[in-house]
Amino acid sequence: MNNCVCVLRELFPGLVALMAVMVSVGAEGGVGPSNNSSFCSESKECLEYELVCKTDEYEVRHYSPTRWVSTDAEAYFMGVGAAMAFRRLFQYITGANNGGLQMEMTAPVLVRIPEETRMWEPAIYTLSFLLPAAYQERPPTPTNDKLYFTEMPSMDVYVRSYGGWMLSVTSRLHAHLLTKELARVQADYNHTYHYGVGYDSPLKLMNRHNEVWYVAEGEAVCSDPQEPTPPHTPTPTHTPNATPNATHTPNATHTLNTSHTPNATHIPSSTISDSPSDLPANRPPTPSQAPEVTPSQGLVVGETPSANSSDPQADGPWNNTVEASLEDTPSDNPVADPTDLNLA
Numbered sequence: 001m002n003n004c005v006c007v008l009r010e011l012f013p014g015l016v017a018l019m020a021v022m023v024s025v026g027a028e029g030g031v032g033p034s035n036n037s038s039f040c041s042e043s044k045e046c047l048e049y050e051l052v053c054k055t056d057e058y059e060v061r062h063y064s065p066t067r068w069v070s071t072d073a074e075a076y077f078m079g080v081g082a083a084m085a086f087r088r089l090f091q092y093i094t095g096a097n098n099g100g101l102q103m104e105m106t107a108p109v110l111v112r113i114p115e116e117t118r119m120w121e122p123a124i125y126t127l128s129f130l131l132p133a134a135y136q137e138r139p140p141t142p143t144n145d146k147l148y149f150t151e152m153p154s155m156d157v158y159v160r161s162y163g164g165w166m167l168s169v170t171s172r173l174h175a176h177l178l179t180k181e182l183a184r185v186q187a188d189y190n191h192t193y194h195y196g197v198g199y200d201s202p203l204k205l206m207n208r209h210n211e212v213w214y215v216a217e218g219e220a221v222c223s224d225p226q227e228p229t230p231p232h233t234p235t236p237t238h239t240p241n242a243t244p245n246a247t248h249t250p251n252a253t254h255t256l257n258t259s260h261t262p263n264a265t266h267i268p269s270s271t272i273s274d275s276p277s278d279l280p281a282n283r284p285p286t287p288s289q290a291p292e293v294t295p296s297q298g299l300v301v302g303e304t305p306s307a308n309s310s311d312p313q314a315d316g317p318w319n320n321t322v323e324a325s326l327e328d329t330p331s332d333n334p335v336a337d338p339t340d341l342n343l344a
Contacts, residue, residue, distance in 0.1 A: 030064035031106070031133040039199040039209040040107035047108060047130055052156065053222030057181040059159040060220045067136050068110070068128040068150040069093075076122050078168040078196065082111050085127035088144055093129065097140035106130040108211070111196040113171065156216040158182060158189060166210040171196045174212045182214065187221040189214040 032048045040046030052060040071088045075081030086109075093103040112126035128150055131139050139149065160178040164170060175194050182189055195213035 030066045031130065031136060034107075041199075041207075042105075042201055042204065043107040044104050045106045045130075045132055047106070052220060055222070057160070058178055059161075060156060060216070060222055061159055062156050063152070063154065065154050066152045067131050067139065068152055069131060069139065069142065069147055070126055070128040070150040071144075071147045072124050072126050074122045074124055076120075078111060078113055078123075078125055078171060081123070081125035082127055082196075085125065088146060089127060089129045092142045092144065092147055096143050098143065099140040101135075101140050103132050103135060105201075106132055108197045108199045110213075111166075111171075111198070112193055113175075113196055114193050115191060156220045157195075157213045158187065158216055158220070160212045162210055162212075163208055164210070165208065166196055166198045170210075171212065174210075175214075178212050178214060182221075185221050188217040190217060 030048045031045055034040040034043055034046040038046045038048075047063070047066065049061040049063050052062055054060070069089060069092060071085045073081035073085040075084065093105065095102050106129065108130070110126075110128040110130075112128070114123050114125075117123045142148075158178060160174050162170065162174050175196075195211075197211035197213055199209045199211075
């Protein structure tokens with residue numbers, strides 16, 4: 001056997017070298033079988049990559065050169081354009097080619113999305129299928145002239161992953177979040193377009209996986225050049241107390257104990273008075289003033305100075321006050337003089 005190999009090397013050195021090149025190209029083509037570590041749960045072959053680094057917000061991946069079949073679609077929304085282009089590409093892998101060949105579906109599917117789009121104007125979206133490993137070198141020619149082949153070069157990409165469905169709104173949202181983080185870490189990338197990447201068919205409802213790619217320019221940034229932002233912990237805001245810590249509030253209304261006591265019925269409200277120290281010294285009380293009673297003071301009953309008095313300040317405004325006692329009100333007289341009592 002070894003002799004045959006040596007003979008082949010001597011007779012056909014160019015053929016052996018060509019076979020070695022083809023094997024090396026196939027090994028570096030970046031298309032391999034799906035496994036548990038990949039996101040291609042519904043396809044037999046998947047795009048392979050090398051993980052360069054990973055942060056809390058994105059990954060940096062290295063992809064080898066690969067070949068894709070692509071088509072363009074003009075639409076106002078990414079989802080509409082992708083649906084139009086998907087139909088053409090699916091027809092190609094199911095026999096719409098010059099050999100009538102049917103190929104297995106691969107993953108992921110790329111949608112090239114322009115960064116600058118104007119409102120009320122359609123954009124050009126490019127959808128691409130990854131060619132299987134067996135057709136990376138010589139793919140069959142499409143019968144639809146709107147399809148063409150794309151050579152994806154070796155590249156490093158910034159990747160942000162998310163679940164759910166790859167819609168126009170969600171794709172733009174995660175693209176914005178990724179570019180915001182890339183700007184913070186001062187990373188250089190292609191600002192003219194990005195890729196929306198889908199791994200699952202429309203029939204899959206749970207555990208879907210989507211990605212946003214930005215192609216890195218220059219050396220990829222794997223570490224934060226700035227100081228890490230500490231987690232924000234809200235602290236309680238202390239506001240100065242407008243009132244003292246005492247539970248007593250000024251001008252609070254004090255409620256008197258009005259439990260029923262025999263022989264003390266119908267006490268005129270006009271006879272309840274405060275102590276003289278609680279009112280201004282030289283101001284006579286007005287009828288609208290409601291005298292205050294503090295808990296420390298006793299219940300004082302007196303006569304309000306008459307408005308017709310010739311000298312209302314002779315003895316002070318409240319010097320005519322007399323203490324009321326339960327004996328002042330006759331308990332054996334059920335009928336009171338209306339002029340003496342103010343019935344409520």
